[in-house]
Amino acid sequence: DAKTTQPTSMDCAEGRAANLPCNHSTISGNEYVYWYRQIHSQGPQYIIHGLKNNETNEMASLIITEDRKSSTLILPHATLRDTAVYYCIVGAGNMLTFGGGTRLMVKP
Amino acid sequence: GAVVSQHPSWVICKSGTSVKIECRSLDFQATTMFWYRQFPKQSLMLMATSNEGSKATYEQGVEKDKFLINHASLTLSTLTVTSAHPEDSSFYICSARDWQGSGNTIYFGEGSWLTVV
Numbered sequence: 073d074a075k076t077t078q079p080t081s082m083d084c085a086e087g088r089a090a091n092l093p094c095n096h097s098t099i100s101g102n103e104y105v106y107w108y109r110q111i112h113s114q115g116p117q118y119i120i121h122g123l124k125n126n127e128t129n130e131m132a133s134l135i136i137t138e139d140r141k142s143s144t145l146i147l148p149h150a151t152l153r154d155t156a157v158y159y160c161i162v163g164a165g166n167m168l169t170f171g172g173g174t175r176l177m178v179k180p
Numbered sequence: 181g182a183v184v185s186q187h188p189s190w191v192i193c194k195s196g197t198s199v200k201i202e203c204r205s206l207d208f209q210a211t212t213m214f215w216y217r218q219f220p221k222q223s224l225m226l227m228a229t230s231n232e233g234s235k236a237t238y239e240q241g242v243e244k245d246k247f248l249i250n251h252a253s254l255t256l257s258t259l260t261v262t263s264a265h266p267e268d269s270s271f272y273i274c275s276a277r278d279w280q281g282s283g284n285t286i287y288f289g290e291g292s293w294l295t296v297v
Contacts, residue, residue, distance in 0.1 A: 113291070115289050118288070
């Protein structure tokens with residue numbers, strides 16, 4: 073599976089959009105981009121995933137660049153409960169390999 | 181939506197004893213499940229792949245005789261930590277893919293905290 077690079081940490085003001093970047097320059101054609109988050113002492117929570125096109129669901133939006141070498145997860149209106157570690161993962165099979173993730177701190 | 185559930189959520193056991201953790205896919209069938217371990221302030225590390233009806237495959241450095249995995253049905257995988265030691269204390273998490281559900285998504289269980297005293 074391709075590796076990803078994410079900033080170690082980010083801050084965001086409550087109510088503002090949180091934009092979390094991810095680089096995956098070695099992604100192959102059949103690999104999806106997945107985003108999960110992990111709140112302290114809980115299992116990872118699925119957020120969104122995509123292959124080529126931008127995706128949106130009730131939690132977030134995923135913007136994938138045309139060359140697929142990077143993506144951005146957008147939380148449109150961050151709340152304090154969105155404070156978590158966000159993992160960007162690329163993969164094609166059942167198994168997901170986790171990197172360090174981005175620790176997002178939403179501040180009042 | 182699809183849910184993966186683990187039991188117990190937390191367990192304390194004495195050194196030398198064995199403890200079993202269950203992972204269930206509640207509304208879908210999973211021929212393959214994955215077991216991860218996470219130490220404090222670290223990311224998830226894959227331990228093994230659980231295959232329904234066949235032997236599990238283990239990642240390098242993971243002792244198969246210590247971490248016994250059984251995947252006897254399409255909705256249940258178990259991880260047994262045998263002869264537990266304090267250094268086995270960790271957060272254990274399983275995952276499974278819902279191939280048939282909308283989105284073809286991989287879901288994770290809530291995790292199981294193991295403390296060996």
